[in-house]
Amino acid sequence: MLAQQSSLLGSDATPSITRLGAGLTRTRLDARSWVDHRLGWIAGSDAVFDEVSHSTPWRAERRQMYDRVVDVPRLVCWYEAEAELPHPVLGAARLRLSAYYRDSLPEGFATAGLCLYRDGRDSVAWHGDTIGRGRTEDTVVAILSLGAPRALLLRPRGGGTSARFKVGHGDLLVMGGACQRQWEHAVPKTAKGCGPRISVQFRAPGVR
Numbered sequence: 001m002l003a004q005q006s007s008l009l010g011s012d013a014t015p016s017i018t019r020l021g022a023g024l025t026r027t028r029l030d031a032r033s034w035v036d037h038r039l040g041w042i043a044g045s046d047a048v049f050d051e052v053s054h055s056t057p058w059r060a061e062r063r064q065m066y067d068r069v070v071d072v073p074r075l076v077c078w079y080e081a082e083a084e085l086p087h088p089v090l091g092a093a094r095l096r097l098s099a100y101y102r103d104s105l106p107e108g109f110a111t112a113g114l115c116l117y118r119d120g121r122d123s124v125a126w127h128g129d130t131i132g133r134g135r136t137e138d139t140v141v142a143i144l145s146l147g148a149p150r151a152l153l154l155r156p157r158g159g160g161t162s163a164r165f166k167v168g169h170g171d172l173l174v175m176g177g178a179c180q181r182q183w184e185h186a187v188p189k190t191a192k193g194c195g196p197r198i199s200v201q202f203r204a205p206g207v208r
C-alpha cells in the first residue's frame with residue numbers, strides 16, 4: 001500500500017546520520033524567527049521509511065468542522081518523551097538534535113509526533129504549534145522527513161508572502177525562535193502524483 005520511489009540520497013541500504021552542520025542553511029524569517037534546512041541529513045532514509053511505515057501503530061483522527069465531523073487527512077502517532085521510537089535512527093537523531101540546538105533549546109527535544117501523508121491528498125492546514133508552552137515562549141521544533149518530498153510552507157501569522165521548503169528523503173527542517181507564535185506552517189495538498197511521506201516532529205516537553 002505504501003510503495004515509495006526512492007531517491008539517490010535516500011536509497012543506500014544502511015541508514016546513517018550525516019554531519020548536521022555541513023550543508024545546513026539558516027533562513028531568517030524576521031528578527032526573532034528562523035528556519036534551518038538541511039537536505040539529505042539521514043542517508044539511506046528509504047529503509048527507515050519502510051520500517052517506520054509498517055511498524056508504527058498509525059491512528060486516523062476525526063475533527064469537528066463547522067456542523068460536520070470530518071476525517072483528518074493524514075494518519076498520526078504520538079510518542080511521549082520516554083517511549084521507544086519505531087526505528088533506532090529516530091532516537092539517535094533526537095540526541096544529535098538536542099546536542100546541536102542546546103543553546104536555543106537547553107531542555108532538549110523530548111516527544112516525537114509522527115504523521116503519515118499517504119499521498120498528495122493528505123495535508124495539514126496553516127497552524128503554529130501553540131498548544132502548551134509554545135503559546136507564550138520561544139521554542140524549537142525539528143522535523144525529519146522520510147519518503148516522497150512535499151512542500152512545507154511558512155507564512156506570517158495572519159497572512160502574507162510564504163516561504164517554501166522541500167522536505168522528503170531524510171531532509172531536516174528546524175523552526176526556531178518565535179516561529180510558532182509569529183508564523184504559521186502548512187503542508188498543502190498537491191494534485192501532482194506523489195508517494196507517501198512521513199513527518200517526524202521532535203519537540204520540547206510541554207510543546208505541541
Ligand SMILES: O=C(O)CCC(=O)C(=O)O
Pocket residue numbers: 113115124129143152185186187199200201
Ligand atoms: O508534515 C509536516 O512536516 C508538518 C507537520 C506539522 O506541522 C504538525 O503536525 O504540526
